[in-house]
Amino acid sequence: MARPDPSVAASERAGDPVLSVRTLAKAYDAGTSRENLAIAEVSFDVAKGEFVCVVGPSGAGKTTLLRCLSGLLVPTSGEVRFEGTPLRAVPDRLSVVFQDYSRSLFPWLTVNRNVAVPxxxxxxxxxxxxxRIQEVLHAVRLGDVGRSYPWQLSGGMQQRVAxxxxxxxxxxxxxxxxxxxxVDAQTRFDLEDLILEVRxxxxxxxxxxxHDIDEAVYLADRIVVLTGAPSRVQEIVDVPLERPRTQLGTRSSEAFGRLRRHLMELVTTSS
Amino acid sequence: MGPSSDGVERRWSPIAARLLVVAAVLAGWEYLSASGSLDASSFPSMTDTMAELARQLLSADLWTALWNTVRGWATGLAIGGSLAVLVGTLLGLNRFAYLSVIPVVEFLKTVPVIAILPLAIVVWGATLQMKVFLVAFGVFWPLTIQVIYGVRAVDPVVRDTAVVLRLRGVRRFVGVTLPSAAPFIATGLRVAAAVGLILTIIAELIGGAKGLGLSILTSVNAGPQRLPATYALILVTGVAGVVVTSAFARLERRVLHWHESQRNLAPTGA
Structure with a gap:
């Protein structure tokens, strides 16, 4: 397989990477007859301040990869370094936002108390x-919802709380x-813009x-494209679209269309 | 999301309907007695029973008996309940302990508590301790299993979230594990409270410990003229059961107002 070593390319880009993933592999039930290789070999770096999206066909082990990156799951082999230190547990300076806000927010606590937990x-x-609670609720453009319970809010608002x-x-x-x-399409656009602003x-x-290619192109500085399971890095795609990005302007630009097409080809041929 | 005026109406009309049903049943009872369909020697009329009930309510005996019953029930429930939460939590958190102990728990759960009643009488006699032991024993096993399931049922996303938020030790147990298990524990407790009351009455009826059960037995032994008293006392135990069950359901609704099963029932933001 002739592909450029992504790790070299990345380290040339910036100084010390915040996150560095080296030949990471993850097998479930390793050493048993039911051994199931989810991630074969993944390496990439993330520079400070960078926005990196990971895309891949469904079932490509994306969530497994994210769990390994966060320290929630121990890789079978390879290494993840966060700010230079090998990952042993979830590091203090790292936060995770899960897909399912209705479960990740504690329903027994009000919004204020949920935010207060960390x-x-x-x-x-x-x-x-x-x-600090006021500050972060303001940062995600949430008004006076602190005393509500998460489940009393809309999906988009709940994910903002998360x-x-x-x-x-x-x-x-x-x-x-x-x-x-x-969340629904309109809320999705709003949240995408929100996360760009926050960042x-x-x-x-x-x-x-x-799994959404358009979303990845719209948000990212670079996109790590995974193959189907067991996943490898198929290509790391630079997204040189200018910032600040706007849903209408950016998505209708020619460069956006080209990147999108390229990624579609990568993802559909690999599955 | 508080109750609207509409909601209030909806809550009141079934109460009125229920009172109507109770009134109808009582009227039917009186009618059957008056018409002679009910044998007066074994089934007193509603009015006689109610008159006796009113008389009893004014006497200290009934209240002493009720107090004895409540005391035995509450103490047994408190002891059995706290032990169950403690043991259930330990077993729920430790997989090895769980796998080792669960067959014993499952077995002891199926032992009918009545089967150990004679043993308890031999050991403690007709005492409060005997009652408390019986209730605690009867409540402990099913509730322990409920607590184990609750503690083990923490949602995987919730578990990941707790790790990511660096919740550990006591903070994690109180802040995440216990609230996650609370719906299971509440259901177990509601059932245990009702079962505990039944066991208390049985311990008094058969074991002879002081309380409503013994009062019923005494009134039966006193002969046919005390029959209205027997029925009045049975009614009191029935009411006690209803009070206990609804009190625990109410408590559950209050504490678990955030839970999916309760969200549309209780006013929020307590």
Whole structure:
């Protein structure tokens, strides 16, 4: 297989990568007769402040990969480094946003209390905590919903709360697993723009897993394209579209169409 | 999302309907007695029973008996319940312990509590302790299983979220595990409370410990002229059962107002 070594290309791009993935492999039930290889070999780097999307055909082990990147799952072989340190558990400066906000937000806590959870863990005092809650709810453009329970809000608002809670930890990097897959199309556009704004304002690194190619092109600086299971890196595609991006302008540009077409070819031929 | 005026109406009309049904049943009882369909020597009339009930309600005996029953029931429930939550949690959190112990728990759960009643009487006699033990024992096994299932049923996404938010130890247990298990524990507790009351009455009836059960037995032994008292006391135990069940259902609704099963029932934002 003749393909450029993605790790070399990435490290030339920036100084120390925030996230560095080296020959990561993950097999479920390893060593048994039911052994099932989900990820064969994945390597890529994510530079500070970068927005990287991971796409691949469905069943390509995208969620498995994200769980390995976050420290929730231990890879069978290979290494993940976060800010230079090999990943052993979920690092302090990393937050994760899951697809299913209705389950990741604690239904027994109000919005305020959900957002307060990481702050309490970090031992932030009451006054500072309240200020910080207001701050992150404002950052995700949520008004006066602090006293509501998450399930009283719309899907889009719930995912905003989940993002706010992730931001409350003041992470260096945000990992997102299909975060906008469970909301309607209009809300999806709004949330995509929101995450771009948040990322610009707070200068955080984002790795977002999605099956939606258009979404990946719209959001990313670079796109890691996975093959079908067991997944490998098929290609790492640069997205040189200018920022700030707009749903109408960016998506109707010629460059967007070309990238989209290229990615479609990659994803459909690999499955 | 509070109750609208409409909602209030909807809640009141079934209550009125239920009261009507109760009134109809009581009237039917009186009619059957008056018409002679009910044998007066074994089934007193509704009015006689109610008059006796009113008399009993004014006497200290009934209240002492009720207090004895409630005390035995509440103590047994508290002891059996706390032990079940403790043991169930430990077994639920430790897979090895769970696999080792669960067959024993499943077996002891199926032992009818009545079968150990004679043993309890031999050990403690007709005492409060005997009652408390019986209730605690009867409540402990099913509730333990309920707690184990609850603790083990933490949603995988919730579990991942807890890890990502770095919730650990006691904070994680109180903040995530317990609320996740709460619906299971609440159901178990509601059932346990009702079962516990039945066991209390049985311990009094058969074991002879003081309380409503013993009062019923005494009134039966006192002969046919005390029959209205027997029926009045049976009614009191029935009411006690209804009060216990609805109190626990109400508590469940309050504590679990956030849970899917309760969301449309209770006013929110408590």
């Amino acid at each position: 702050l309490r863990v970090a031992g932030v005092g009451k006054q500072q905590r309240e200020a 993002i706010a809670r992730a931001l409350a930890q003041q992470p260096d990097m945000l990992l997102m697993d299909e975060p906008f897959a469970s 610009r304002e707070l200068d955080i690194t984002v790795v977002l897993v999605t």
